[in-house]
Amino acid sequence: MDSAAGLARGAAAALVGLTSGGSGSPPTIDLVRTSPWLIRVLTLNLAMQILIVVTGGLVRLTGSGLGCSTWPRCEQGSYTPTFQAADGIHPYIEFGNRMVGILVGLVAVATVVAVLRWGRRSLMPLLAVLVLGGTLAQGALGGITVLTGLHPVTVMTHFLLSMALIALSTVLVRRARGQRTDPGLTALGPPGAALARGLGWAAGGVGVLVLVLGTMVTGSGPHSGDAQHPARLELLDPRTLSWLHGDAVMIFCGLVLAVLVTTLLVPTLEPARQAWLVVLGVTVAQGLVGYTQYALGLPVPLVALHLLGAAALTVSLTWALDALLAATAGTDGSGQRKVQQRVDRDSQEDQRQIADREVEEPHRAQR
Numbered sequence: 001m002d003s004a005a006g007l008a009r010g011a012a013a014a015l016v017g018l019t020s021g022g023s024g025s026p027p028t029i030d031l032v033r034t035s036p037w038l039i040r041v042l043t044l045n046l047a048m049q050i051l052i053v054v055t056g057g058l059v060r061l062t063g064s065g066l067g068c069s070t071w072p073r074c075e076q077g078s079y080t081p082t083f084q085a086a087d088g089i090h091p092y093i094e095f096g097n098r099m100v101g102i103l104v105g106l107v108a109v110a111t112v113v114a115v116l117r118w119g120r121r122s123l124m125p126l127l128a129v130l131v132l133g134g135t136l137a138q139g140a141l142g143g144i145t146v147l148t149g150l151h152p153v154t155v156m157t158h159f160l161l162s163m164a165l166i167a168l169s170t171v172l173v174r175r176a177r178g179q180r181t182d183p184g185l186t187a188l189g190p191p192g193a194a195l196a197r198g199l200g201w202a203a204g205g206v207g208v209l210v211l212v213l214g215t216m217v218t219g220s221g222p223h224s225g226d227a228q229h230p231a232r233l234e235l236l237d238p239r240t241l242s243w244l245h246g247d248a249v250m251i252f253c254g255l256v257l258a259v260l261v262t263t264l265l266v267p268t269l270e271p272a273r274q275a276w277l278v279v280l281g282v283t284v285a286q287g288l289v290g291y292t293q294y295a296l297g298l299p300v301p302l303v304a305l306h307l308l309g310a311a312a313l314t315v316s317l318t319w320a321l322d323a324l325l326a327a328t329a330g331t332d333g334s335g336q337r338k339v340q341q342r343v344d345r346d347s348q349e350d351q352r353q354i355a356d357r358e359v360e361e362p363h364r365a366q367r
Helices: 002-019 037-061 090-116 125-147 152-177 192-220 238-265 265-294 300-327 334-366
Strands: none
Touching: 002 125, 002 238, 037 090, 037 125, 037 152, 037 300, 090 125, 090 152, 090 265, 125 238, 152 300, 192 238, 192 300, 238 300, 265 300
């Protein structure tokens, strides 16, 4: 009996060793084996969430924010623009953005359907519902923005909500495409993993601050969304806000570099290193575009490129932070305790089965 129990413990320990790669690194379990249509739908959803940011930026940069003077109609008594030469192309740009918003909503509905059919795991249904709810909220917030005459606070909130939806959509794509660490089967990790996780969260928090300050800079600048009656944020002057935004970017760069150094020192964090290199590259590119547009007086093409870069930074930062959290999951030792508990539980079950067979064997022999 003891030998059988020992054999069971050895087999379980060997299984844990195999899943951890034999080097103490956290094991990964493929939790997503599903239809390729799930990845396609979720990728399309992410692309559409980025596209609506680009078209919304086009509305703002061309001064077309009030091209449709009301909501949900474009004009009084009409859901489509009415041609008037004095309005130019502004109604069509704003109306086009609204049509893209409807497509984004339809894709968000398809995302929920796809996840419920092919991806009901790893919090994916909750994330999909949040994306759909946030997309619907965007439609209502867009209406409020028009009805309040493009108030800077509503415009800022409109943009930041888009960044949140892009982040959620990015996590959905990661869940569908990659492997996730199961904390219940994770061996004890190195001490540096906890430091990396803390630095990653700090970088994420400062990244959010960078986006918020960026929207404040835009809200105080010349591109308010309406060419005739600009509404600007008058909290601080644009120069001061721009320098605060630049200082936050520098702090963010320092945190990203700190995470990268930690991934070099902790071998088990190597899977997350490439993602953080991408974050660093996107950040440097964004910084170059930002300083260039500031020096040149905010030309529209560079502002549009900077806006697209904000979406790219949100995607890369979310991807990298999620990858880092996956690589450090369960490194507080709780995973190791759960592994041992499973091994002990399996051994006890084997002992009960052996005892039952020993009791039943004499009765079988008599029959």
